[in-house]
Amino acid sequence: MLNNVKRILITGGAGFIGSAVIRYIIEHTQSYVINIDKLTYAANLCSLAKVSSNSRYIFKKMDICNRQGLERVFRQYQPHAIIHLVAESHVDSSIISPINFIESNIIGTFTLLEASRNYWSNLSEKDKGNFRFIYVSTDEVYGNLGSTKLLFAEASPYSPSSPYSASKASSDHLVKAWLRTYGFPAIITHSSNNYGPFQHIEKLIPSVIINALAGKPILIYGNGLQIRDWIYVEDNAKALYAVLINGKIGEVYNIGANNEHTNLDIVQIICSMMDYLVPKHPIGIKRYQDLIQFISDRLGHDYRYAIDSSKIQKQLGWKPQETFESGLRKNDKK
Template identity: 70%
Template sequence: MKILVTGGAGFIGSAVVRYLINFTHNHVINIDKLTYAANLKSLEMVSNNERYHFEQIDICNGQELNRIFRQYQPDAVFHLAAESHVDKSINSSANFIETNITGTYTLLEATRYYWSSLSEKSKNNFRFIHVSTDEVYGDLENTELFFTESMPYAPSNPYSASKASSDHLVSAWHQTYGLPTIITHSTNNYGPFQHAEKLIPLVIYNAINGKPLPIYGDGSQVRDWLYVEDHVKALYKVLEKGKMGETYNIGCNNEYKNIDLIFTICSILEELVPNHPVGIKQYKDLIQFVPDRLGHDYRYAIDSSKIKKELGWMPQENFISGLRKTVELIVKTRNL
């Protein structure tokens, strides 16, 4: 199978590419604009593989997308290219609208044009997997509820609104044109090669460099954390067994308050990096509470029973062991 991956130099996208090359026999065509969040080092271990192909392309460029489809003739698409940092979307939303909405539209049209030219057998076997976020559902507030696939969308910030919009486009292209699409919503990911602007790597890097560990509000916001490699395995299950037109939520039931997560990271660092930065007695002393983010959702939590029951996916990584792996990797490579 030939699989087109958009945003394959990003955090989750590169994990998808590595998995496809290292654990399957599929060919991979990775297209990425290479914005600030891309990291080609995350692909060094597969970049020379004969089944791997890279093209630097903006998904808003329909002409180039059409060329890619003609040249490589993929059997499936994993669409991960997106602007994803909430704070940046609040301060400057234009890029989020352009990439997440216009880019998804442009990709859908290029995919539809290519798909319509295929034989009936190839059409039936084709898959378009749109990788989205649980943030489209909005805020669970202080409840015991979980996000299910049937919950209404209620995005709270420009990022989640742009992703919700892209979801609706994907659904419409399935309903209107019959394009074989599937949507996935995952909770917060963590793991190797995550960009330093995200919470877990930010805390690790700041702590070992003696910089403040900023916490919005009182740190009571709750997130469910999913190891990126477990997410990738779920996506591959969706590709293999998912039903067209369906949505699958992907979570791990690893709910932590932000403040507790940061204390846990500090505790791991005390063991791994006992030599503190100058003037610091304990890493937790670096914690600083800052004014809360605009439109900050209190709690995200996903009900993953559908993908577990229908597709047989189960997360493999324990949160603490996965977090420790992540801290160890950053500590090991920070001076490289």
């Protein structure tokens, strides 16, 4: 267990998962948080409104590719740990313009690793031993499970399918190399599909809700039978904090909630909930499912992702609290 984690630097803290992690740390611990975020289109400072006035929260607008800026932040705030969440993450965008994903996810991670290693190497031996670098990755680096009943384990081979997942896999390998070559105290996590409050509208669940309310087509790739494991974002935030405090250097932890659903299932569940919660339908439809339209499948679309999270549950005592449906209901209330 880590002791004396007073200052935690979080990259991408204005993003969907990052903001959930910051809210959790500020509300449930006494640690200070230094949030570094470039504030791209996917950032949302409203997601941090509950904690932005807290004296233990500090925000710095910065690109993690800015090595000098990172080093200034390290000198000024002297963090005891880093949770690296910055990432371009929209698969469709990565297919259209992969260069942004190479720059942010690979070059950005390299730059942060080098700045962090330089800072860490100059710490006292005691502080070196207490320092941690948590790299937050994705289950997509493992590729396609197909129609098998297998689950992604921490030792599953990498087989990324999209420019996005390839960029994340590349960063995983960088982190592992810095651990092996320099002894840098890193831990990697792989999370399944997140959902919850403040998720960007380009993602499946918020896009379905917004289009349904507007009476616009709800578009589904292919036959909609692609399977994903879904985790409520606040469950993931708790898992990441557990990894920070109790995780073992050099380990990989998969984080999932055993909530496997097809994309079509997800859309139908949301439409049924909205029939009840928003019974006044747009003109011309009797139920929100009438808006569903199937379109050509995404290039390189993986059929199934599913996480085996038994390792983090057994070793760190973390368990997801929400089912898919209960997480959706909590999101409605927020």
